Amino acid sequence: MGIAVWALIAYIAIIVIWNGVLKRNIGEAMLIGFAGVCLFGGTRFFELAWAGLADAFAEEVVFAALAFVFMGYLLTKLGLIQEQVAVLNSVFGRLRGGAGYVSTSAAALLGGPSGSGSGISASVGSVTIPWMIRSNWRPDLAASLVAGNAGLGISIPPSSSMFLLLGSAAVAPVLSADQLFVPALVGGLWTVAYRFVVVFVWVRRHRIAATDASDILPLRAALRAGWTSLLVYAGILVPVLMTLDFGVALMESRVGEAADDISIVVWIPVLTVLATFAVAWRRLPRTGRAWSELLGDMAPRYAVIGATLFFAFAAAASLGELGLVDQLTTIMQALDAPAVVIATLVGLLLVVIAAPLTGTATIAAVGGVAFSALTAAGIAPAAAATAILVFASTEGASPPGAAPIYIASGIAQVDPARTFGRLIVWFVVPTLVMGVLIAVGALPI
Numbered sequence: 001m002g003i004a005v006w007a008l009i010a011y012i013a014i015i016v017i018w019n020g021v022l023k024r025n026i027g028e029a030m031l032i033g034f035a036g037v038c039l040f041g042g043t044r045f046f047e048l049a050w051a052g053l054a055d056a057f058a059e060e061v062v063f064a065a066l067a068f069v070f071m072g073y074l075l076t077k078l079g080l081i082q083e084q085v086a087v088l089n090s091v092f093g094r095l096r097g098g099a100g101y102v103s104t105s106a107a108a109l110l111g112g113p114s115g116s117g118s119g120i121s122a123s124v125g126s127v128t129i130p131w132m133i134r135s136n137w138r139p140d141l142a143a144s145l146v147a148g149n150a151g152l153g154i155s156i157p158p159s160s161s162m163f164l165l166l167g168s169a170a171v172a173p174v175l176s177a178d179q180l181f182v183p184a185l186v187g188g189l190w191t192v193a194y195r196f197v198v199v200f201v202w203v204r205r206h207r208i209a210a211t212d213a214s215d216i217l218p219l220r221a222a223l224r225a226g227w228t229s230l231l232v233y234a235g236i237l238v239p240v241l242m243t244l245d246f247g248v249a250l251m252e253s254r255v256g257e258a259a260d261d262i263s264i265v266v267w268i269p270v271l272t273v274l275a276t277f278a279v280a281w282r283r284l285p286r287t288g289r290a291w292s293e294l295l296g297d298m299a300p301r302y303a304v305i306g307a308t309l310f311f312a313f314a315a316a317a318s319l320g321e322l323g324l325v326d327q328l329t330t331i332m333q334a335l336d337a338p339a340v341v342i343a344t345l346v347g348l349l350l351v352v353i354a355a356p357l358t359g360t361a362t363i364a365a366v367g368g369v370a371f372s373a374l375t376a377a378g379i380a381p382a383a384a385a386t387a388i389l390v391f392a393s394t395e396g397a398s399p400p401g402a403a404p405i406y407i408a409s410g411i412a413q414v415d416p417a418r419t420f421g422r423l424i425v426w427f428v429v430p431t432l433v434m435g436v437l438i439a440v441g442a443l444p445i
Contacts, residue, residue, distance in 0.1 A: 011319070031307060055313060067270065093216040097203030098135070117154065132145070136209045150395075153359070153393075170324070174381050183386050191431065346373050351432055386438055397423040397428050
């Protein structure tokens with residue numbers, strides 16, 4: 001193996017030990033991992049470090065990912081997610097187990113903007129778990145569903161994990177955000193559809209009844225009170241439409257060749273944050289002190305997430321300078337196994353690593369390697385990247401280290417161990433299978 005592969009092994013080991021064993025935050029792990037990679041350059045240490053830092057500073061996806069963290073925070077802090085749940089409740093609440101469908105829908109809506117399994121588990125779970133329990137769901141079932149749905153923060157774009165993957169040295173030269181967004185969205189929707197099937201089966205298996213009529217607002221009333229909360233997603237819808245054929249033609253007719261310079265990665269977070277401000281204008285702080293408190297509450301998230309994103313991109317660039325892509329391609333080509341075997345092995349690797357780490361940390365550590373392995377086996381770049389995001393989305397449901405399990409169990413006031421077996425059988429294994437099917441083209445994207 002080449003020196004870049006050894007550097008990658010050391011990089012993964014540092015992250016797993018620092019974050020998974022020593023329980024230090026992932027931001028620190030990424031910084032130390034970056035320094036460890038540069039050490040493999042020997043006398044080129046500072047050259048590699050500068051190349052990595054320069055690349056990270058130039059990445060527009062770092063800005064995009066941080067902007068989405070801000071949006072997800074605002075949705076929860078300003079009460080918009082609760083209004084979205086009320087609207088969904090008016091649609092699904094009369095169904096047997098309707099609260100489960102609402103919980104799944106809310107997790108899907110918040111998935112991309114949040115990009116965080118823990119964020120979904122906390123925000124959606126705090127509203128829907130008590131409601132599910134009131135509507136005849138067992139507490140351990142409610143906690144299992146919310147923890148299982150937490151992975152939608154990884155599999156549904158635009159997530160910070162998607163941006164991390166796009167910024168890796170292996171992916172950046174062959175796949176752009178514009179090329180990945182729609183395939184990743186379709187892949188994410190497959191995982192959402194499967195979760196609706198899970199709810200359907202659980203409702204009948206455990207004989208869960210419909211929600212009490214007193215907990216359901218009429219659709220008109222719910223829309224009248226909270227329809228504006230759904231407008232924040234126009235910030236995602238509009239740029240996505242502009243990537244389709246008619247959207248491209250429209251933009252070119254208005255701005256000419258300059259349309260090629262319009263970045264969906266930049267405009268999605270810009271428009272979604274602006275839409276959130278517009279929708280929640282009356283709820284925004286009105287004084288400098290109130291703004292300071294709002295931003296102060298959010299600052300710790302940026303301290304960790306910002307460092308994670310920045311040093312992940314820096315390490316990816318430094319590994320690229322060491323020749324990682326070429327060395328991994330050579331190794332994977334030597335395996336000479338069918339694509340389905342390679343996809344399964346890669347999926348298992350990502351699932352195992354995602355168990356002690358977050359999906360974001362998993363993508364940062366091995367996303368580029370997984371992409372190189374899959375594409376070397378003949379899998380199309382967009383399918384490979386989408387499968388990787390699906391594999392990593394098991395982070396919310398992988399016991400015993402997944403934080404969403406403990407968040408959801410705490411809200412439901414149940415022993416987390418009661419959810420472990422159910423999560424593996426109903427979420428981890430099926431998600432692995434879906435990722436493999438996406439990679440080999442059996443599930444179209």
